[in-house]
Amino acid sequence: MANILERSFPVEAGAFTTAGEASTTIKRTLKQLGVNAEVLRRVSVACYEVELNLVIHSMGGTLTLLVDPEKVTLISKDVGPGIPDIAKAMTEGYSTASAEARTLGFGAGMGLPNMKRNASEFDIQSEVGVGTTITMSFALT
Amino acid sequence: MTVQEMMTLIEAKDMTPETDKGREVSCGYTCDLLSWVMAHGAEGMAWVTVQTHMNVIAVASLMEMAAVIIPEGIEMEGPSLEKAKEEGISVLESPLTAYEICARLAANGLQGK
Numbered sequence: 528m529a530n531i532l533e534r535s536f537p538v539e540a541g542a543f544t545t546a547g548e549a550s551t552t553i554k555r556t557l558k559q560l561g562v563n564a565e566v567l568r569r570v571s572v573a574c575y576e577v578e579l580n581l582v583i584h585s586m587g588g589t590l591t592l593l594v595d596p597e598k599v600t601l602i603s604k605d606v607g608p609g610i611p612d613i614a615k616a617m618t619e620g621y622s623t624a625s626a627e628a629r630t631l632g633f634g635a636g637m638g639l640p641n642m643k644r645n646a647s648e649f650d651i652q653s654e655v656g657v658g659t660t661i662t663m664s665f666a667l668t
Numbered sequence: 669m670t671v672q673e674m675m676t677l678i679e680a681k682d683m684t685p686e687t688d689k690g691r692e693v694s695c696g697y698t699c700d701l702l703s704w705v706m707a708h709g710a711e712g713m714a715w716v717t718v719q720t721h722m723n724v725i726a727v728a729s730l731m732e733m734a735a736v737i738i739p740e741g742i743e744m745e746g747p748s749l750e751k752a753k754e755e756g757i758s759v760l761e762s763p764l765t766a767y768e769i770c771a772r773l774a775a776n777g778l779q780g781k
Contacts, residue, residue, distance in 0.1 A: 546726065548726075551755075575730050
């Protein structure tokens with residue numbers, strides 16, 4: 528299916544001040560496209576979580592938004608460090624967030640579970656020393 | 669209950685005079701873990717938190733909340749207030765504790781989520 532829209536947002540590691548900007552722009556863009564409120568809410572939650580994960584855990588990465596007539600797709604791709612135990616990382620309440628991140632109210636261990644709960648389809652691939660790619664899609668119909 | 673009515677009830681200062689105080693508040697909530705709020709937030713919500721940084725506004729805006737309430741006389745950071753005005757999120761600073769704020773809102777008919 529041909530994409531109606533494709534946009535990429537670089538996300539810097541440790542940039543807590545600007546964290547959430549990509550998600551806000553993505554939400555605004557989808558709203559302009561007329562995506563319904565329920566889908567918009569689910570995309571927003573998952574998008575913010577994945578953006579924050581890039582800020583908190585990765586060495587930097589890119590968030591890509593793809594829209595086709597049937598679905599919204601979000602792809603988060605980082606350059607490391609990779610997740611050694613994905614099953615553990617997917618467990619609600621488990622977090623490896625830094626003290627700094629926790630002070631700001633992050634690190635509840637809800638990020639990946641929140642993404643999975645909200646996406647229609649969720650896939651995570653990770654290799655230590657290489658990086659992590661998360662692909663989420665949200666059905667529009 | 670409107671944001672204006674809520675403000676009076678919890679003796680709060682209006683930190684964002686530019687935002688719409690006539691907006692209806694749908695429900696109340698309190699939590700300081702942002703991911704938790706992302707999972708449980710709702711449109712039109714009034715959210716009580718001691719967190720004052722920019723990400724609070726990002727979460728409130730993504731959830732399309734009506735207001736963020738900062739308890740116990742804590743002050744929200746300047747850049748966060750600027751962001752709140754941009755996003756149309758009301759920020760209220762109250763001298764009361766989070767407990768007392770929620771108690772008053774609940775006693776006056778504002779439901780939890």
